[in-house]
Amino acid sequence: MSLYHRPANLHEALDGLAAAPAVIAAGCTDLFPATERPALDGPVLDITGIAALRGIDTTDDGWRIGATTTWADIAGADLSPGFDMLKQAAREVGSTQIQNAGTIAGNLCNASPAADGVPPLLALDATVELAASTGTRQLPLSDFITGPRATALQPGELLTAVHIPRAAGQGASRFLKLGARKYLVISIAMVAARIVARDGRATQVALAIGACGPVATRLAAVERALIGLPLADLADAIDARAVAAALSPIDDMRGDAAYRRHAAVALLRRAVGLAVEDLQ
């Protein structure tokens, strides 16, 4: 008999998870494609019955996005412009059908190198909230995803929320995805850029790139070099070699590594240029 557990509260979920490992199900948009079987094989812990895990709240420190918040929820949420890139990414996740089911936590825990949600969340300085029956910890998103299909989630732990610090909601932001077709496409490369400015100069720069390495990555050195520069110069000032140095793309059927390095820079310049336009 396959076990399918769909508790209504978090305690019950965490107790169940502490007792026995289970596949954690939410939107199921990655779980079902991974099997040809007509049903999910157990044991399954379905967390969509826990109402408290869905939705976006403001907190004293910023924002809390519940684990089972769907991409459609995010796309339709009223959030500050720093989140624009996340909302743009939300509209590029698969299709409308996928956005109505797929969740933010699922996107992170599935840990695809081409997960659309990761670059904008990295550029929002996101941390993840990991709950277990023994307690809760927070981890920067950059430390949570450790490799393709690999995360720092420990046995008994559940990703319950994503936190965005208040400061990260500032500025203007853009997400750009490059694929070989318009909808329902896995990225060749994608970028997220968030710029905060004062008096026409960049005071904060957050840049992230996905699908150009085993995990999506922030570009700390590139960001630092842009701080203090006039907004008009920002896009052109991006150091292509520094971007390339931060990436480790592969050759695959969607594109070759050299192309990805090149495209990442081109996309980054565009995203920064567009964010700058939004600021002006």
Add this chain to the structure above:
Amino acid sequence: MKDIPTLTLTVNGAATQIDTAPGRRLSEVLRDGLGLTGTKVGCDAGDCGACTVLLDGAPVCACLTPAIHAEGAEITTVEGLGAPVERLKSAFLRHGAAQCGICTPGMLMAAAALLARPGPPPDRSDAEAALGGVLCRCTGYAKIIDAVLDAAGVTPQAVTAAAPASGAAVGARLERLDGAPKVAGTEIFGADYAPAGALWVRAIRSPHFAASFTFGDLDAFAAQTGLRVFTAADIPGQNVFGTIPAFADQPALAEGAVRMRGEAVALVAGDKTTLEAFAPDSFPITWSPQSEILDCATARTPEAPRLHEAREGNILISGLVHCGDPVAGFASAAHVAEGAAETPYVEHAYIEPEAGAAWLEGDTLVIQACTQAPVMDRDDTARVLGLPPERVRIIPSATGGGFGSKLDLSVQPLIGLVALKTGLPARMTYSRRESMSSTTKRHPARMRARAAVDADGRLTAMEFDGDFNTGAYASWGPTVAVRVPVHASGPYSIPNYHAEARAVHTNGPVSGAFRGFGVPQAAILQETLFDDLALKAGIDRLAFRRLNALPEGGRSVCGQELHGVGIGICLDALKPRWEAAAQEATAFNATQTGRKRGIGVASCWYGCGNTALPNPSTVRLGLTPEGRLRLHQGATDIGQGSNTVIPQICADALGLPVQAFELIGPDTALTPDCGKTSASRQTVVTGNAALRAGETLRARILALSNMGQGAQIALAPGAVLVTEGEQQRRIDLAALDVDANGYALAAEETYDPPTKPLDENGQGTPFAVYGYGAHLAEVEVDLALGTVRVHRLTAAHDLGRVINPLLAEGQIEGGVAQGLGLALMEDYIPGRTENLHDYLIPTAGDMPRIDTILLEATDPEGPFGAKGLGEHALIPTAPAILNAIRDACGAKVTRLPALPHRVLAAIRAAEQTP
């Protein structure tokens, strides 16, 4: 507590209790549990959207939704789309938005959600985004988007011919006659018919490209699992099939060794629960992988092992056409251009995976499955199962796209074997991976060619040579190898010509028929090469083609004198847009640096029907004693429209309105053989049979009533009324003796296109009828990313006589979509892209504006002058796009698809070439 809980689901307003696992796909629960088969399953992975249903008004993929997520929600399926969306369904019919109909329920659900959205009415881009998650392989999306905007009240309502009068059916913009069940969700596709007590069948397939294998203890496995097992040893007939009998070489179940990945070696069958519990890894088989050959060059080396012992050099067959003196033609030329091109495996990617059911009626094996070729299915299945053909009856289910691949057998011999051996009904539905890995593909081609012109730009010579990777088994490889040299000239006059093509065996997937039989690949090289020649000769690229276009009465490279040649009028029809588009591109490019626009043109021609081989169609028409008019229409309609076009032709030949016909079949027990739906032959070949049947019945009626040719015929209960001027006669049908088919009056006519065999130089009359076309592509290239956006495409096609403009436009728009996919994104890599997220086909957001120009150069042989269209529509698109890319940015892409990284590399290469 019981194992399977009871869920309460509210489906289309009614609460239903059902025992189901909470984690079961909602698509399974709806289809299998509740019998709501309007929700289609195309991929089980959220990639195609065919299973889209609404949960509390929001579209989701039912295949990705655990049943328990739907508990407490309002579930709406296509069956429950009530009055508010009748406008949508009507608009789908009026626009011809449903072709095969397999994606239609998903499209309707996604569109219904869009129309229910609060706020301002949707615009085109809203509609594209709303439908972006539902794939369609037939329509090119244009008519679907138009239908949605029409239903939303954004655009004026499209009008179709309501009920054309007698004699006015041909040429009428008639809604498809078989459309209603497609938009109602009641159409029965291969996976939708569930005979009671059926065993489910699953194939064990090779994970290796080449391997030998041995089974373990099958009896013990069967006893342990409760499954029945079938292997090649159970096959009562000849374990070999193939579309061309002389080359048949494919086993239904492999014997000891496989030649390709995905090849079936055994079947397991059982009730649904037992089969679901089966873990494929537990099947007792031991594989011994062998080294595989995946490319033609390796396969052709002398040391390469032969896939089929009798086929030297792994060459299945070579085709050759030679005319004039090519050496002299090149020697006298003013300009010579030379080129090469490489195309990949291309997957048909119909949204319906192969499926069907088989059962016994007395001693007749009945198979209802998706297909393009019922009589071929019958004969081949009968051979495998050791039955006389009359003991196999094929009832084609609705077919959710075919494009050539469903000409070959798939489930038929497998479910037939299980039904025959067990006496029980048997069902089988391929998974998406199984469909993609085991069925045929477009041949990958490696081609070289050169061509020459004189100082005036007239073609003097052309040489073409191509290896076409035909994969592990013959399928339609011989047709490709023969068709390519015949067509590689394009629709141009070339006095000196030499073309060779070879179908070469490898351990890749079987390459078979795919819309164009190799001609689209050849056209990619020929048409891009002709741009080189035009540039070298300093002639406008459209003018170059017009100068060299085959004239009326001209001779093809096969020496055939051609009549009804329409390429010239197609090219002429493109000229106004060509000139305007060139100006617009120039203006755009003058102000843009990062993006450049370009235009490209390419032509096509395509012979309708088999190449120099018989391919007759027979149509029966009968009047019952009650006065009902029945058309036995055996041309399988896989969405292309023969259920509508054939009655239109027959109606005007007979002189009765098209609404008077009842359609029978296709069904091998009820309809005479109309051959296969392939090679753009049904309108011409079955159309001609229908024309003759209509004329014959009319002649009989006129003779019986002693009336002249100008008389009007009408049907009345039990009678035919014939009127001419003041005179009216009544034929009392009940008073006539009925024939063996129960008809008081009947006609049955056969038509086989007149062709002549090709000689050793490929000279002869390979086809009786050719169709022509030319496409003008307008593209924008992003110079930094190498991405290409086709923003407009103008398609001019000569149809000889347009039988139904609505359906013709649909064929063209769908062909353009497949051509665009071929050019820009489609690349089937065996073992790596066996799904619809790694194998990309165009979505609603990838299509350009398409302007269709329908032209009529009357064909002396075609019915009412008509020619075929199905394959023509795809051929020019890819080369027109490639030529436009080059025009925009200089990039010559010679390896398809033109993915961004390849385009960017070609841009760089062009920049470095002085």
